[in-house]
Amino acid sequence: MEHTSDSYYVPDQSIWPIVGAIAMFLMLGGTGLVLNDLQNAEHASQSSSLIMYSGMIILTIMLFGWFGNVIAESRRGAYSPQVDISFRYGMSWFIFSEVMFFLAFFGVLYYARAFSVPWLGGEGDKGISHMLWPDFEAVWPLLTPPNPELFTPIKEVIDPWHLPLINTILLVTSSFTVTFAHHALRHGDRAKIKIWLAITLIFGLTFLAFQAEEYIEAYQHLDLTLNSGIYGATFFLLTGFHGLHVTIGSIILFILLIRVFKGHFTPDNHFAFEAGSWYWHFVDVVWLLLFVVVYVF
Amino acid sequence: MSEQTLTIDDHDHHDHGPAKGLLRWVFTTNHKDIGTLYLIFSLTMFFIGGMMAFVIRAELFQPGMQLVDPGFFNQMTTMHGLIMVFGAVMPGFVGLANWQIPLMVGAPDMALPRMNNWSFWILPFAFTMLLSTLFMGGGAPGFGWTFYAPLSTTYAPPSVTFFIFAIHMMGISSIMGAMNIIVTLFNMRAPGMGLMQMPMFAWSWLITAFLLVAVMPVLAAVVTMMLMDIHFATSFFSAAGGGDPVLFQHIFWFFGHPEVYIMILPAFGVVSEILPTFSRKKLFGYHSMVYALIAIALLSFVVWAHHMFTVGMPIGGQLFFMYATMLIAVPTGVKVFNWVATMFKGSLTFETPMLFAIAFVVLFTVGGFSGIMLAIAPVDFQYQDTYFVVAHFHYVLVPGAIFGIVAGVYYWLPKWCGKMYDESLGKMHFWLSFIGLNLTFFPMHFVGLAGMPRRVPDYALQFADFNMMASMGAFLFGTSQLIFVYLVIKAVRSGKEAAQVPWESAEGLEWTLPTPLPYHTFTTPPVIEQK
Numbered sequence: 001m002e003h004t005s006d007s008y009y010v011p012d013q014s015i016w017p018i019v020g021a022i023a024m025f026l027m028l029g030g031t032g033l034v035l036n037d038l039q040n041a042e043h044a045s046q047s048s049s050l051i052m053y054s055g056m057i058i059l060t061i062m063l064f065g066w067f068g069n070v071i072a073e074s075r076r077g078a079y080s081p082q083v084d085i086s087f088r089y090g091m092s093w094f095i096f097s098e099v100m101f102f103l104a105f106f107g108v109l110y111y112a113r114a115f116s117v118p119w120l121g122g123e124g125d126k127g128i129s130h131m132l133w134p135d136f137e138a139v140w141p142l143l144t145p146p147n148p149e150l151f152t153p154i155k156e157v158i159d160p161w162h163l164p165l166i167n168t169i170l171l172v173t174s175s176f177t178v179t180f181a182h183h184a185l186r187h188g189d190r191a192k193i194k195i196w197l198a199i200t201l202i203f204g205l206t207f208l209a210f211q212a213e214e215y216i217e218a219y220q221h222l223d224l225t226l227n228s229g230i231y232g233a234t235f236f237l238l239t240g241f242h243g244l245h246v247t248i249g250s251i252i253l254f255i256l257l258i259r260v261f262k263g264h265f266t267p268d269n270h271f272a273f274e275a276g277s278w279y280w281h282f283v284d285v286v287w288l289l290l291f292v293v294v295y296v297f
Numbered sequence: 298m299s300e301q302t303l304t305i306d307d308h309d310h311h312d313h314g315p316a317k318g319l320l321r322w323v324f325t326t327n328h329k330d331i332g333t334l335y336l337i338f339s340l341t342m343f344f345i346g347g348m349m350a351f352v353i354r355a356e357l358f359q360p361g362m363q364l365v366d367p368g369f370f371n372q373m374t375t376m377h378g379l380i381m382v383f384g385a386v387m388p389g390f391v392g393l394a395n396w397q398i399p400l401m402v403g404a405p406d407m408a409l410p411r412m413n414n415w416s417f418w419i420l421p422f423a424f425t426m427l428l429s430t431l432f433m434g435g436g437a438p439g440f441g442w443t444f445y446a447p448l449s450t451t452y453a454p455p456s457v458t459f460f461i462f463a464i465h466m467m468g469i470s471s472i473m474g475a476m477n478i479i480v481t482l483f484n485m486r487a488p489g490m491g492l493m494q495m496p497m498f499a500w501s502w503l504i505t506a507f508l509l510v511a512v513m514p515v516l517a518a519v520v521t522m523m524l525m526d527i528h529f530a531t532s533f534f535s536a537a538g539g540g541d542p543v544l545f546q547h548i549f550w551f552f553g554h555p556e557v558y559i560m561i562l563p564a565f566g567v568v569s570e571i572l573p574t575f576s577r578k579k580l581f582g583y584h585s586m587v588y589a590l591i592a593i594a595l596l597s598f599v600v601w602a603h604h605m606f607t608v609g610m611p612i613g614g615q616l617f618f619m620y621a622t623m624l625i626a627v628p629t630g631v632k633v634f635n636w637v638a639t640m641f642k643g644s645l646t647f648e649t650p651m652l653f654a655i656a657f658v659v660l661f662t663v664g665g666f667s668g669i670m671l672a673i674a675p676v677d678f679q680y681q682d683t684y685f686v687v688a689h690f691h692y693v694l695v696p697g698a699i700f701g702i703v704a705g706v707y708y709w710l711p712k713w714c715g716k717m718y719d720e721s722l723g724k725m726h727f728w729l730s731f732i733g734l735n736l737t738f739f740p741m742h743f744v745g746l747a748g749m750p751r752r753v754p755d756y757a758l759q760f761a762d763f764n765m766m767a768s769m770g771a772f773l774f775g776t777s778q779l780i781f782v783y784l785v786i787k788a789v790r791s792g793k794e795a796a797q798v799p800w801e802s803a804e805g806l807e808w809t810l811p812t813p814l815p816y817h818t819f820t821t822p823p824v825i826e827q828k
Binding site: 007012020022029032082085096103129147151234 | 316321323324325404405408409410411412414415418419421422423425426455458461462466469475476477479484485510512515518519522524525528530531532533536538539541543544547551611817821822
């Protein structure tokens with residue numbers, strides 16, 4: 001019983017937004033309770049993680065329900081070209097907001113390397129801050145933080161020319177393979193879409209596996225942890241949020257692959273596929289920047 | 298702006314009204330319903346934040362500690378700021394945008410109606426989480442609405458975790474709301490309406506929405522780093538690990554300065570709609586108004602450090618941020634000039650929306666002038682963290698942002714509900730608010746210049762008289778807002794029927810629609826013919 005206008009599809013009432021809001025509240029509130037329990041173990045309670053997981057489950061249900069509605073509407077042709085443009089603008093601005101999110105983190109790395117660490121080492125107008133830790137030496141990568149008692153020193157940093165290089169190759173190649181899949185889709189070659197999309201997904205998952213291996217190596221052998229001063233903090237912040245985005249991107253690719261197998265998408269109507277590939281390219285570009293400024297230099 | 302003729306194609310062949318029952322408001326995808334929800338939410342938060350202001354002003358009524366302990370006083374100043382910024386002003390403008398933008402550009406609804414509902418319904422949950430911190434062990438956050446590290450990290454109460462997640466939720470809501478507005482304005486304007494034919498309110502929101510999408514993620518980033526410093530032993534804002542507490546201020550104000558324009562640009566838009574109507578003239582200098590908006594928005598990204606002149610920046614940095622800040626006075630001056638020029642030689646009448654709009658122009662300019670004073674780095678060392686700053690930003694936010702929202706509600710209410718409000722009650726509301734706010738905030742300039750620090754529950758005897766005046770003004774301003782609530786309820790329930798165009802010479806697509814407004818409007822886009 002949705003309200004159709006002559007040119008634009010205005011959906012009728014939907015239950016999913018409020019479900020999403022409740023899910024978000026439970027998930028974040030539960031996470032907050034869990035985190036505070038960790039700091040104050042005496043007052044920890046069982047229900048904290050229960051609230052958090054219930055939020056996650058409801059959020060998953062919401063995503064399936066909401067996207068399910070959109071897919072059904074799209075497949076029965078409810079969306080005019082103008083609606084399609086709205087989706088495109090929406091996705092582009094969403095990616096722009098993600099760019100700004102990462103920009104802040106890159107800004108932090110820049111600030112640490114250009115200002116805070118050299119200043120602590122005695123440089124600049126604020127050389128006075130050198131008095132705090134007179135033995136501190138400003139170098140990058142910063143292995144020994146100003147106060148090594150509070151923040152544990154790093155033995156060694158990750159060598160960019162092993163796992164990170166392989167990961168770079170993997171992600172860059174996957175950006176190409178997803179484009180091959182897109183070309184196949186536009187030519188209606190469904191067998192090729194499946195192959196290229198599956199390859200892209202495998203590259204993404206391999207990337208994540210290597211990233212996990214790298215983290216284990218960092219924690220177990222290099223003493224490179226969240227607690228090892230600004231180097232460890234920025235390292236895990238940037239690679240961690242990037243890894244989270246690769247995970248989300250892989251889930252998107254996986255869903256797209258299932259939809260291709262179910263016979264969705266036509267050569268002219270496949271916005272979801274394009275949005276997914278935009279997201280994947282974005283994740284790739286972030287990695288390239290990250291590889292250069294976090295690992296190499 | 299070119300002359301336009303409007304062709305309204307009025308065949309609402311399958312129009313239907315709202316669903317029945319209260320759940321309509323929960324599941325709705327209608328921009329009018331969601332606009333109403335935003336406005337009611339904003340008003341509720343305005344009163345909750347206002348109660349906190351009452352606690353603050355009651356404590357400051359006389360020197361000495363009278364009513365609350367200093368920790369609770371700090372929680373009140375913190376929560377008052379957060380609730381007014383994120384709960385009252387921003388949702389208020391989003392409410393106006395939801396109601397007006399589709400009507401003003403001839404769209405059937407917002408571009409992404411389900412997401413629109415989500416943007417709204419996140420907010421009550423976010424503010425439930427934020428307000429719940431008041432009842433937690435260790436109390437609510439008391440580190441100020443700017444939550445500087447390490448006060449907000451190393452020395453924060455445990456409730457800070459929930460403060461962080463509440464901010465995350467507000468950010469997600471704002472980003473989605475802003476994206477919706479951008480997409481609507483880019484994609485759903487009536488055929489024939491170019492960008493430079495958009496109403497000023499639409500333009501002001503386009504720029505605001507851009508700022509929101511650009512800086513809310515930065516806020517999310519900075520609270521995420523706080524969370525990691527608190528719970529995951531990182532050292533972003535701790536010098537002992539090579540980080541820097543000042544880094545927090547840089548990132549925060551990179552968000553924070555565009556944020557203050559997010560709170561004022563839509564008010565610019567509202568005023569630019571109202572002044573021409575009641576001056577019976579076209580808006581003076583439409584193009585320069587648009588360019589001024591764009592200039593203000595772009596400059597807002599390169600002035601953030603004027604909030605932190607006293608942290609010990611290199612002199613070159615201070616000079617850059619001082620001059621960049623002063624540059625903003627130029628486009629802002631263009632806007633004020635154009636508003637005055639719009640009124641100049643017009644046939645002015647002074648209905649309530651016009652009174653609020655004129656007060657906006659005058660009092661916002663007062664706040665702008667004190668802003669220029671604060672921008673001067675060497676003298677800012679004197680003003681930093683004094684009541685002069687409090688006076689400054691309340692002058693741009695109360696008669697600026699709040700008056701902007703209220704003026705917009707008075708102006709468009711007859712169209713929304715089809716009923717007129719009581720004009721004499723409206724005028725009473727205006728004059729009491731006007732007197733109350735000036736009585737509250739003007740003396741703050743004097744005590745600030747004389748050296749009274751902000752965020753303190755007690756003060757030296759020499760500041761007593763002005764503080765008592767300010768407190769009385771605050772009580773007057775706060776209670777007179779009840780008139781507004783009464784007036785709106787009275788108008789909706791038993792107001793006189795409003796004409797289709799309740800204001801003589803009001804222009805714009807929204808006035809071409811019938812009164813009362815149908816539930817769905819512009820299901821067939823109006824065609825705007827260019828002459």
